[in-house]
Amino acid sequence: MREGLRQSMAWLHTWSGLLVCWVLLLIFMAGTSAYYRDEITLWMKPELHASAAATASLPPAAIAAQTVAVLQERAPKATAWYIGLPNERNPVVQASWTLPPKKGMSMAERRAAFRKQNVTLDPASGLEVPQARDTRGGEFLYRMHFDLYYMSAIWGRWIVGICAMFMLVAIISGVITHKRIFKDFFTFRPKKGQRSWLDAHNATAVLALPFHLMITYTGIVTLMFMYMGAPTQALYKGDQQAMFAEVFPDNERVKPAKVAAPLADLGPMLAQAQARWGQPVARIVVNQPNDANATVQLVRPSGQQLSNIEPSMTFSGVTGALIASTAEPSGVSSMRRAFYGLHVAHFADTVLRALFFLCGLAGCAMVATGALLWGVKERQKYAKVVAKGGRVGFGVRLVDALNIGAIAGLPIAFGVYFWSNRLLPLAFENRAAMEANCFFMAWGAAMLLAQIQPSRAMWRFQLIVGALLLAGVPLLNVFTTDTHLGATLFGPAGLRPVAAFDLVVCALGALLGYAAWWLKRKEQKAAGKRAEPAPSSTLVQKEAA
Amino acid sequence: MNLLILAGALLAYGGLAASGLSIDRHYADIHGRGKEPAPRLRRRYRSAGWLGIVLSLAACVAARGWHTGPVLWCGLLTAAAIALALLFQYRPALAPRLAWAGAMASVLLVALHALA
Numbered sequence: 001m002r003e004g005l006r007q008s009m010a011w012l013h014t015w016s017g018l019l020v021c022w023v024l025l026l027i028f029m030a031g032t033s034a035y036y037r038d039e040i041t042l043w044m045k046p047e048l049h050a051s052a053a054a055t056a057s058l059p060p061a062a063i064a065a066q067t068v069a070v071l072q073e074r075a076p077k078a079t080a081w082y083i084g085l086p087n088e089r090n091p092v093v094q095a096s097w098t099l100p101p102k103k104g105m106s107m108a109e110r111r112a113a114f115r116k117q118n119v120t121l122d123p124a125s126g127l128e129v130p131q132a133r134d135t136r137g138g139e140f141l142y143r144m145h146f147d148l149y150y151m152s153a154i155w156g157r158w159i160v161g162i163c164a165m166f167m168l169v170a171i172i173s174g175v176i177t178h179k180r181i182f183k184d185f186f187t188f189r190p191k192k193g194q195r196s197w198l199d200a201h202n203a204t205a206v207l208a209l210p211f212h213l214m215i216t217y218t219g220i221v222t223l224m225f226m227y228m229g230a231p232t233q234a235l236y237k238g239d240q241q242a243m244f245a246e247v248f249p250d251n252e253r254v255k256p257a258k259v260a261a262p263l264a265d266l267g268p269m270l271a272q273a274q275a276r277w278g279q280p281v282a283r284i285v286v287n288q289p290n291d292a293n294a295t296v297q298l299v300r301p302s303g304q305q306l307s308n309i310e311p312s313m314t315f316s317g318v319t320g321a322l323i324a325s326t327a328e329p330s331g332v333s334s335m336r337r338a339f340y341g342l343h344v345a346h347f348a349d350t351v352l353r354a355l356f357f358l359c360g361l362a363g364c365a366m367v368a369t370g371a372l373l374w375g376v377k378e379r380q381k382y383a384k385v386v387a388k389g390g391r392v393g394f395g396v397r398l399v400d401a402l403n404i405g406a407i408a409g410l411p412i413a414f415g416v417y418f419w420s421n422r423l424l425p426l427a428f429e430n431r432a433a434m435e436a437n438c439f440f441m442a443w444g445a446a447m448l449l450a451q452i453q454p455s456r457a458m459w460r461f462q463l464i465v466g467a468l469l470l471a472g473v474p475l476l477n478v479f480t481t482d483t484h485l486g487a488t489l490f491g492p493a494g495l496r497p498v499a500a501f502d503l504v505v506c507a508l509g510a511l512l513g514y515a516a517w518w519l520k521r522k523e524q525k526a527a528g529k530r531a532e533p534a535p536s537s538t539l540v541q542k543e544a545a
Numbered sequence: 546m547n548l549l550i551l552a553g554a555l556l557a558y559g560g561l562a563a564s565g566l567s568i569d570r571h572y573a574d575i576h577g578r579g580k581e582p583a584p585r586l587r588r589r590y591r592s593a594g595w596l597g598i599v600l601s602l603a604a605c606v607a608a609r610g611w612h613t614g615p616v617l618w619c620g621l622l623t624a625a626a627i628a629l630a631l632l633f634q635y636r637p638a639l640a641p642r643l644a645w646a647g648a649m650a651s652v653l654l655v656a657l658h659a660l661a
Contacts, residue, residue: 183568183570185564185565185568185626186561186565186568186571186626186629186630186633187570187630187633188630188631188633188634189634190634203627203630207623207626207627207630208623208627210619210622210623211619211620211623214619304609304610304612304613305612305613306612306613306616342616347612347613348613351547351550351617352613352616352617352620355617355620355621355623355624356620358620358623358624358627359620359623362623362627
């Protein structure tokens, strides 16, 4: 059998895409939402909304002094303090610390302990905000994007990486196999069955192609030290720590001198950094506070550059003298940083962030339409069998069910995650973990129901449930918080992220509702056609014969 | 700054719309079934299309610099292309009109930016 390049690429595209599409959809949805992880976290912690609404803020030096005072009380023996100063996406002061690791603590235990070692401060008063509810907020979605869940991070990252590599293959083979990429560039023809699904798949893929290629490739780059271990093996004899120390000199651990020394005032350092950068400092890291070897690292807000590592200035924590500024990284290293930076888009302002989000949604739509397309095409092979009252093959049934469970089921899981954040009792033990469990219980239920009955009615049912959950989020907010849309839209600017969350999630719910309505109408039309034997159907039969 | 980004978005849309009109299908959607642009007109559409796309890049880079400017440009092109694909399907006659209006407005916006 001789096959052309296009045919073989079409085969590759179909299978590299289909095999991983349902996990990819999860990765895409989680990743797309993670562009707004700060906003999601703020929405999920209504206890912080009062501080977010503060119209005035103390100067950075005063905030830093207040935060240091709190940290001195809470964690004087910490190995490091991390202070995030307020910005427009995250209007409160967030401080956390790391303690010297206890012997025999596993990585997971250390991570769990670290999650509890934090305080939040009101930017207007500099006072501690009462502990917000136990939730991981947007952090859960962000981590799920590359770690998945219910498995060790390493396993999750390997699975995500393999999916990403399949995706890269699918993108490249898809471009090669797309014959009319330029002629059909802007083409979308609705109401034409398979043709329309193909158009939608092509449009969402081709029009956002720069994003899809970039995000898939840079996604692999973010974890490249894991996927490509050979260089470390060859050059550093497998000693990854030695390699990291050389590649990321900024992250070098500061060793304590074990001699106590008072911490210098951060005010003059902040002023010096602000004078040099022309903008206020974004983050402060104090290494080995209260030790003779203490250092203070001030990090500049990301903005005009792609790199994921923002420039910083390091001061002595005892004398307050400038020790070092970030060195210019080598060419290769800046390349990696730019790729990494492109993926996480910390540099994005409001407009650019919205565009990244839009492209992410296009990616979700591309994966979903691609998965649907396989089912639509394959189903046609069974047209005659089904017409005689027979059944479609096992593969089609399985793919149909997985499609329902992923495309209509995942929005339900997201919706349930947000609802559980508001409805679970505040005193619930391991509340944050329970919220995540709710996500997966909802998704599991959707998947199971879809496997039991993969039908049009199931599509409609799950789409409607997802629509109600997501579109109901603003309403949920009215009944469970004081920061409803009326207060967040017309109130202080610090609450805009909460309003935006309500509106965007509601709009996505409306989109699902539209899809359910569209399915219903299509069914009614099909029923109408069946009722009156249309001449066109006999024509089709003749043509087929 | 934001005026330039808006100008960049309008130029991206205008450029893509002009390129789209050089494609037979979309030209026919507006001017009637079976109509094709004359060769000279098609060339003009294409040149105008490239001009708009390049000017859009210039506006983005002027607004955001060489680091994130091109990223912004890619995003604006994608958003404009999605809008255009929907317009060509559902309101074809509106597509070129909006492109003209956008081109005019972008001149105005760049002028306003220069003055400010």
